[in-house]
Amino acid sequence: MSTTATADTSDARAGLSLALPALMLFIGVVVIPLAMTVMLSFHDWGQYKGIEPVFILKNWMEIIDDPYYLEMFWRTFRVAVLATLITAVFGVPEAYILNRMQGPWKGLFLLVIIGPLLISVVARTLGWALLFGGNNGLANKLLMTLGLVDSPVRFMFTETGMIIALAHAMMPFMVLAVWTALQRLDPQVENAALSLGAGSLTVVRRIVLPQIMPGVLSGAIIVFSLSASAFATPAIIGGRRLKVAATLAYDEFLNTLNWPLGAAVAVLLLIALVLIVVGSNALIERRYQEMFR
Amino acid sequence: MSFLELDRVGKSFGPNVAVEEFSLTVTKGEFISFLGPSGCGKTTTLQMIAGFLDPSHGAIRLEGKDLVATPPAKRGLGIVFQSYALFPHMTAAENVAFGLEMRNVARSEREERVRAALTLVGLAGYEDRHPRRMSGGQQQRVALARALVIRPSVLLLDEPLSNLDARLREGMQIELRQIQRNLGTTTILVTHDQIEAMSLSDRIVVMSKGRIEQIGTPQEVYEQPASAFVAQFLGKTNEFAAHVERAAGQARLLAGSWSAPAPAGVSGAVTLSVRPERISFGDTGLAGRITSRIFQGNHWLFQCDTECGPAIVIRQNDGQPQPEQGAAVHLNWQAADMSLRAARVAA
Numbered sequence: 001m002s003t004t005a006t007a008d009t010s011d012a013r014a015g016l017s018l019a020l021p022a023l024m025l026f027i028g029v030v031v032i033p034l035a036m037t038v039m040l041s042f043h044d045w046g047q048y049k050g051i052e053p054v055f056i057l058k059n060w061m062e063i064i065d066d067p068y069y070l071e072m073f074w075r076t077f078r079v080a081v082l083a084t085l086i087t088a089v090f091g092v093p094e095a096y097i098l099n100r101m102q103g104p105w106k107g108l109f110l111l112v113i114i115g116p117l118l119i120s121v122v123a124r125t126l127g128w129a130l131l132f133g134g135n136n137g138l139a140n141k142l143l144m145t146l147g148l149v150d151s152p153v154r155f156m157f158t159e160t161g162m163i164i165a166l167a168h169a170m171m172p173f174m175v176l177a178v179w180t181a182l183q184r185l186d187p188q189v190e191n192a193a194l195s196l197g198a199g200s201l202t203v204v205r206r207i208v209l210p211q212i213m214p215g216v217l218s219g220a221i222i223v224f225s226l227s228a229s230a231f232a233t234p235a236i237i238g239g240r241r242l243k244v245a246a247t248l249a250y251d252e253f254l255n256t257l258n259w260p261l262g263a264a265v266a267v268l269l270l271i272a273l274v275l276i277v278v279g280s281n282a283l284i285e286r287r288y289q290e291m292f293r
Numbered sequence: 294m295s296f297l298e299l300d301r302v303g304k305s306f307g308p309n310v311a312v313e314e315f316s317l318t319v320t321k322g323e324f325i326s327f328l329g330p331s332g333c334g335k336t337t338t339l340q341m342i343a344g345f346l347d348p349s350h351g352a353i354r355l356e357g358k359d360l361v362a363t364p365p366a367k368r369g370l371g372i373v374f375q376s377y378a379l380f381p382h383m384t385a386a387e388n389v390a391f392g393l394e395m396r397n398v399a400r401s402e403r404e405e406r407v408r409a410a411l412t413l414v415g416l417a418g419y420e421d422r423h424p425r426r427m428s429g430g431q432q433q434r435v436a437l438a439r440a441l442v443i444r445p446s447v448l449l450l451d452e453p454l455s456n457l458d459a460r461l462r463e464g465m466q467i468e469l470r471q472i473q474r475n476l477g478t479t480t481i482l483v484t485h486d487q488i489e490a491m492s493l494s495d496r497i498v499v500m501s502k503g504r505i506e507q508i509g510t511p512q513e514v515y516e517q518p519a520s521a522f523v524a525q526f527l528g529k530t531n532e533f534a535a536h537v538e539r540a541a542g543q544a545r546l547l548a549g550s551w552s553a554p555a556p557a558g559v560s561g562a563v564t565l566s567v568r569p570e571r572i573s574f575g576d577t578g579l580a581g582r583i584t585s586r587i588f589q590g591n592h593w594l595f596q597c598d599t600e601c602g603p604a605i606v607i608r609q610n611d612g613q614p615q616p617e618q619g620a621a622v623h624l625n626w627q628a629a630d631m632s633l634r635a636a637r638v639a640a
């Protein structure tokens with residue numbers, strides 16, 4: 001008995017010592033900076049006195065009271081949700097078609113879809129800025145030639161442009177998530193539905209979509225959280241005036257030098273994201289429990 | 294009157310020929326098995342009937358109508374897939390109801406028929422279970438109920454029992470046969486298990502390398518195999534090199550020291566094949582020695598070393614004394630129990 005107990009404790013000790021390096025790294029690079037950021041958000045700051053290590057709620061009160069911050073957070077949320085919707089609307093059919101492709105085409109198009117991940121987001125967003133730029137941007141020329149709009153649409157420094165560029169940047173994540181889900185499908189299931197008299201649209205709507213929904217939703221969670229915390233794309237397309245949470249925190253840190261306020265913004269964004277992601281994950285799991293048991 | 298007709302159907306995948314010159318007529322209510330080793334084109338043929346593959350050649354007709362031009366959704370066939378292919382996001386009842394929904398069957402009738410179908414396959418009370426929470430046998434039954442509930446003109450089964458363990462498989466075979474008899478649904482079963490094919494079917498289509506080797510009742514393909522392939526694929530068989538000798542105006546067939554009057558029209562070197570259960574031990578006949586004997590409950594299995602090479606003999610355990618291992622024996626059989634083929638010319 002005592003031997004087992006000793007064995008158990010020594011096992012536990014061995015496990016702990018094995019996990020220690022990773023644990024130290026995690027504490028060192030995640031927990032400590034995070035805790036410091038949270039502490040920072042309660043410190044005071046003044047134009048001339050700089051950061052004062054006291055405990056006050058000034059920054060948090062400012063964020064809550066000033067409608068500017070509410071609007072900014074609301075914009076962050078709206079942009080992320082719309083970008084997520086767009087990636088879902090285009091990404092799901094894209095993944096479905098990709099999955100149905102044969103042989104060399106499949107590999108080629110997969111590369112085309114994932115390829116952008118190999119290029120820096122900054123480079124890609126600058127590409128969009130070129131397409132959007134001014135009234136003579138390629139995007140506007142195309143829209144007007146096609147007769148879709150009469151006068152040029154403003155893309156630069158607008159939410160529209162931000163959403164389009166974000167959706168494009170995030171598309172690979174959605175396609176990959178849906179594609180993974182599609183690959184788990186038994187191809188005969190679609191044939192089974194066909195043989196029971198379903199048309200191909202019905203097959204997609206009633207058989208394929210419900211089965212890949214968890215994949216779509218997890219893709220949506222990834223895209224949403226990446227979009228809500230994205231920095232480069234909103235910074236380039238939104239410019240200095242149209243701010244989202246990440247660009248605002250950056251500005252407070254590096255331009256205004258009001259680190260405590262920046263920290264409060266960053267912490268609030270983090271909390272909101274964690275709540276949304278964990279909450280929707282729990283909902284999804286409950287909803288699809290039956291299917292994946 | 295032919296119900297389902299396959300007329301010289303063929304299918305190639307690029308340069309590979311999967312099925313070739315497949316002709317078969319099925320009468321209404323018949324139970325047909327496609328039997329053959331893995332990769333011989335059984336699934337491909339079934340998928341062409343189902344409409345998931347287009348034949349490269351030939352025609353498929355159902356009650357005289359061209360089936361190839363009809364999309365799979367309009368063929369009205371019931372299909373049970375090897376993987377079952379149940380809809381994992383629907384309950385058993387929803388799975389079974391799907392085909393009826395697609396046919397716009399009114400809700401009350403639908404519920405009635407779903408309940409009847411699940412009861413038929415012995416799954417009453419499992420309506421609200423999801424497939425992932427059912428055993429392989431239960432999933433298999435849901436798949437069968439889903440295929441039967443639409444009252445298909447033909448039921449197609451692709452190795453439906455191969456994922457079940459041996460005992461469950463035997464039970465399902467009996468049930469499947471009973472259900473098919475009661476409903477009278479024309480059925481095509483794909484299998485690589487000769488016992489399954491023989492115990493279920495009215496007729497068996499034995500296939501090899503994309504071609505039909507023989508079509509016949511289970512007894513016909515077992516007793517009168519049309520080729521060496523069929524003889525070997527359907528159970529164990531012994532093959533002996535034999536030859537016909539003419540002496541004193543009488544032609545005799547000789548295999549070692551076994552001999553019998555030669556059947557008309559046979560001459561030269563032939564291959565003689567005889568099933569192990571048709572061989573008896575006697576005082577005359579093919580001389581040999583028993584190398585091993587294995588008791589298998591209702592029968593004994595003997596391995597013998599004979600003048601014409603190794604042989605196996607199966608004897609009923611009828612209480613009579615059986616020869617011991619190492620005993621010298623003579624193998625004997627009736628001329629009616631053997632089949633003869635011209636021997637392959639030695640290279």
Ligand SMILES: Nc1ncnc2c1ncn2[C@@H]1O[C@H](COP(=O)(O)OP(=O)(O)O)[C@@H](O)[C@H]1O
Nearest residue numbers: 306309310311330331332333334335336337338
């Ligand atoms: N989609 C396909 N593409 C290429 N070859 C195929 C395809 N489907 C089947 N085959 C080939 O056709 C032959 C018959 O296959 P199949 O009908 O599945 O055999 P069985 O069901 O008798 O095991 C095999 O050699 C297989 O490799």
Ligand SMILES: [Mg+2]
Nearest residue numbers: 332335336337
């Ligand atoms: Mg097969």
